[in-house]
Amino acid sequence: MDKEISPAVIKRMPRYYRYLEDLVAAKVERISSNELSEQMHVTASQIRQDLSNFGGFGQQGYGYNVKNLHDEIGRILGLDEMHNVIIIGAGNMGTAIANYVRFEDLSFKVTGIFDVASDKIGRTICGREVQSMDELPAFTEENHVDIAALTLPRDNAVAVADELISLGIKAIWNFAHVDLNVPEDVVVQNVHLSDSLMQLSFKIS
Amino acid sequence: MDKEISPAVIKRMPRYYRYLEDLVAAKVERISSNELSEQMHVTASQIRQDLSNFGGFGQQGYGYNVKNLHDEIGRILGLDEMHNVIIIGAGNMGTAIANYVRFEDLSFKVTGIFDVASDKIGRTICGREVQSMDELPAFTEENHVDIAALTLPRDNAVAVADELISLGIKAIWNFAHVDLNVPEDVVVQNVHLSDSLMQLSFKIS
């Protein structure tokens, strides 16, 4: 990564991507920052600022080529390369993620599902047998793992995260309701559903 | 709500609540903004600023009483009142949410599960029979619904959201990968998992 991109910008990129996907599907050929700003309810200025972080994708007097911009943002987001994902935790959330239809579409592939609980091991989820965590060291030796989705209860989550890190995994998609403290070179993306629900609760009370 | 609280502050409140829950469980009686800041990796200044939005919960020379602050934040987040939640979409994500163990704990109760797909209707999820969307109008007449969790594929989501709104539902916890345009008095809290995954993908590429 060249210059540092602010978290605020990063957070908006997937949303641009979603809108551009729809525009591509609708066979729209070009769009100006102004038109897009109306659809997305953000300022045109912000769109141009955000995109300019990554280079000039537009053309004066014309706007942006939809297909091209879609592909560029996909590339920025790393969607041009396949990512191998393992799921740790074969509960309801793990199952939901494993079955997530758009996974392949966005270039993510579930290559393994693991659990600590013996009653889960051996079950089949999404055509894949749940393996024991004991098998994980051997698995990571033989298979490159880009991302581990962590969907365990919070009691186990911290210890298992440490194990994942010790096995060399550099990215954790964390669904456990706990904050993980990780080394500098490990990236964590949190999905704290209870936090989200509490925010909603706040807004209605 | 008295004065306007910034989204940035609202977003941090559930995290404070989580840490205070742990402190309560650990039987810690009091904590200073400085101690808490070390645990949470935020500045003490921010903690004091955030909390002062809602009133003075601390005491000079003493800090904050953990139990009291926990309860105050719970009250701020609306966790002192039970919220009735219906789940729209009995797929994997709907099932995961229905089975989410901390729901009751945080004062949310699932009172109904609905789906449009006929193959889902009649199934039992978490001890509750999945009902047809056709039954929803009668249901909302007879039962007060605080929140609808929307876990449908994006094709249906927008139309169903409109239906929910027409039935008087004021809060939508939206898991569909689409932005909902809603009237002023309706609150939407988005959980865009694909956005989250793309952010992670960005950070590792």
Added chain:
DNA sequence: TAGATTGTTAATCGATTAACAATC
């Protein structure tokens, strides 16, 4: 009382918006 720590005001920093020269 002396020490500690809050709540709040002021200073800084960063993010968003506005404006416009460059240019397709």
Added chain:
DNA sequence: TAGATTGTTAATCGATTAACAATC
């Protein structure tokens, strides 16, 4: 060429951090 729209610089706005008087 004239009109449209970008990329970027400057201005504004908001959020975070620092500082400190108030006070337990």
